[in-house]
Structure formats: structure tokens, C-alpha cells
Amino acid sequence: MAKYTIVLEPNFPEEGYTVRVPILPGCITHGRTKEEALERAREAIQGFIEGLEKAGEQVPEETIPVELGAVTV
Numbered sequence: 001m002a003k004y005t006i007v008l009e010p011n012f013p014e015e016g017y018t019v020r021v022p023i024l025p026g027c028i029t030h031g032r033t034k035e036e037a038l039e040r041a042r043e044a045i046q047g048f049i050e051g052l053e054k055a056g057e058q059v060p061e062e063t064i065p066v067e068l069g070a071v072t073v
Contacts, residue, residue, distance in 0.1 A: 005066040006041050008034065023060045024048050 007020045011030070017037035021027040021044070029044040031037030052059050 002061060004045055004062055006038075007066075007068075008037060008041075019044070021045055021048070022066045023062050 004021055004023060007022060009018045009020070010016075011018055016030055016032040017034055018028065018030045019037050019041040021041070024045065027044055027048040029037070029040040031040045049059050
């Protein structure tokens with residue numbers, strides 16, 4: 001079982017959460033609650049990986065943790 005970093009972004013006003021998986025570009029989902037968003041993230045990652053495997057593509061493994069930062073503009 002692999003572990004994937006996700007980015008959980010709250011949507012405003014009170015629209016739930018969007019979830020992105022940085023190592024799997026295009027793997028995006030959402031949920032009305034944090035718990036629902038996390039469950040959907042698991043499902044989206046599993047489906048994304050299955051699609052890669054069916055296409056004969058390599059499944060990326062996260063070896064270096066994602067870093068979040070901020071810049072002032």
C-alpha cells in the first residue's frame with residue numbers, strides 16, 4: 001500500500017473541499033465535508049492508478065515529500 005500526499009483546499013463559501021494529488025497530475029476530486037473529500041481522494045487515487053496500469057504506464061511513487069510554500073506578490 002502506497003502513501004500519497006494530497007492538497008486539501010477549502011472552497012468558499014461553504015462549498016466543501018477540492019483535493020489534488022500532486023504526483024498524479026489530473027487526479028482531482030472534491031467532497032462536501034473533509035471526511036467525504038478524503039474518502040473520495042482514496043477512490044480517485046485508486047482509479048487513477050488502475051487507469052495507468054491498464055494503459056501500461058508506470059505508476060509514480062512518491063519518494064520525496066511535497067513541500068508547500070507561499071510567495072508575496
